[in-house]
Amino acid sequence: MDKLVLGAALQVGDMLIYLILFVLMFVIVMKYAYGPVSKMMAKREDKINGDLDYAEDTRKKADELAAQREGELKNTRSEATQIVQNAQKSGETQRDQIITQAQSEAQQLKTNAQKDAEQARADALASARDDVAQLSIEIASKLINKELSASDQQALIDSYIEGLGDTNGTR
Amino acid sequence: MNEKSPVVSFMGLNFDLSNDISGIIAALMVLAFVFYLSRHPSLRPSKKQNVIEWAIDFVNGIVKSAIPGEEGRKFYGLAFVMFLFIFMANQLGLFLQVTVGNTNWVKSPTSNPIVTMSLAAIVLLLSHYYGVKKWGFGQYLKNYARPVAFLTPINILEEFTNFLTLSLRLYGNIYAGEILLKLLAQFMHSFGVVSFVPGALLEMVWQAFSVFIGSIQAYIFVTLAMVYISGKLEQE
Numbered sequence: 001m002d003k004l005v006l007g008a009a010l011q012v013g014d015m016l017i018y019l020i021l022f023v024l025m026f027v028i029v030m031k032y033a034y035g036p037v038s039k040m041m042a043k044r045e046d047k048i049n050g051d052l053d054y055a056e057d058t059r060k061k062a063d064e065l066a067a068q069r070e071g072e073l074k075n076t077r078s079e080a081t082q083i084v085q086n087a088q089k090s091g092e093t094q095r096d097q098i099i100t101q102a103q104s105e106a107q108q109l110k111t112n113a114q115k116d117a118e119q120a121r122a123d124a125l126a127s128a129r130d131d132v133a134q135l136s137i138e139i140a141s142k143l144i145n146k147e148l149s150a151s152d153q154q155a156l157i158d159s160y161i162e163g164l165g166d167t168n169g170t171r
Numbered sequence: 172m173n174e175k176s177p178v179v180s181f182m183g184l185n186f187d188l189s190n191d192i193s194g195i196i197a198a199l200m201v202l203a204f205v206f207y208l209s210r211h212p213s214l215r216p217s218k219k220q221n222v223i224e225w226a227i228d229f230v231n232g233i234v235k236s237a238i239p240g241e242e243g244r245k246f247y248g249l250a251f252v253m254f255l256f257i258f259m260a261n262q263l264g265l266f267l268q269v270t271v272g273n274t275n276w277v278k279s280p281t282s283n284p285i286v287t288m289s290l291a292a293i294v295l296l297l298s299h300y301y302g303v304k305k306w307g308f309g310q311y312l313k314n315y316a317r318p319v320a321f322l323t324p325i326n327i328l329e330e331f332t333n334f335l336t337l338s339l340r341l342y343g344n345i346y347a348g349e350i351l352l353k354l355l356a357q358f359m360h361s362f363g364v365v366s367f368v369p370g371a372l373l374e375m376v377w378q379a380f381s382v383f384i385g386s387i388q389a390y391i392f393v394t395l396a397m398v399y400i401s402g403k404l405e406q407e
Contacts, residue, residue: 018290037223
């Protein structure tokens with residue numbers, strides 16, 4: 001018998017047995033234990049990676065949304081101030097307009113009233129003048145019993161009435 | 172100490188039945204171990220699944236340190252099975268030694284050089300197979316002349332020394348451990364109670380140390396196996 005180490009016989013059969021044993025064991029372990037477990041490990045790794053990616057994505061989106069909202073808020077605030085300013089300005093211009101309009105209307109009314117008053121006074125003066133002339137002529141004609149021609153004495157009467165009108169005016 | 176192995180001859184081949192029986196027991200231990208731990212694997216691992224995943228990660232780490240990247244992926248399973256088998260084989264003889272009459276039937280299978288050489292042969296033949304597969308036969312032969320041509324004889328010699336160191340390191344460690352276990356057992360029986368108590372204590376200490384040695388040797392074997400395989404896959 002072939003001798004190898006420390007007098008042990010060379011058992012080639014054992015080598016064969018161990019080769020078969022090892023291959024069998026390898027196949028069984030791979031198929032029923034290592035395979036499923038390592039597959040699960042790979043799956044878990046994938047899932048964790050996916051979850052991490054997803055979380056990062058979500059956070060990025062949330063950040064973007066927050067920034068967008070912040071910007072919108074700022075916009076809104078400035079818009080609001082703009083609106084208030086516009087309202088103030090338009091209110092002021094409207095007020096000015098109304099005031100100037102009112103002033104001009106009042107001026108108009110005042111001038112109209114003055115004009116009317118002037119007209120009325122002139123009319124009244126004219127009619128009074130006529131009446132006074134008539135009356136004075138009648139009175140004079142009755143006094144001197146003499147027919148006076150109104151037209152002849154017109155200048156005289158007018159001068160009197162002018163004096164009357166002056167006293168009236170100063171009063 | 173003078174136990175004989177039960178050798179039978181069948182079809183011109185010699186079978187050492189103690190090796191075969193022990194090897195089958197160790198293989199069954201491996202299968203029982205992984206089957207017990209790997210039932211119903213799920214995404215949220217149970218306690219048992221955590222144990223086997225830790226073992227897988229541990230062995231994957233050994234492979235990655237020798238063959239980094241995607242290339243090492245196909246050796247994960249081989250390293251895992253090899254590690255568990257050698258580990259179980261180393262531990263088997265520590266708690267189970269069956270000797271009937273003068274014949275030893277069950278022991279650590281790795282305490283026999285034929286067994287460790289078979290395992291080393293599996294590893295080294297695979298290393299040559301993957302070397303040829305990756306580089307083609309011509310380039311595989313040329314790789315022996317790397318990094319310089321005059322190292323070719325040493326490179327070739329290295330193939331044999333690799334084989335011998337890989338197998339005999341494991342065999343020597345486990346065989347020596349078993350011899351000391353048996354010596355201590357004989358000592359326990361030599362003077363009755365006087366020797367039994369200290370002998371039993373010593374035996375326990377040595378068993379504990381052998382568990383450590385067996386684990387370390389399994390780790391070393393797988394590490395070196397992966398280093399030898401990676402040596403065939405790389406060009407210096």
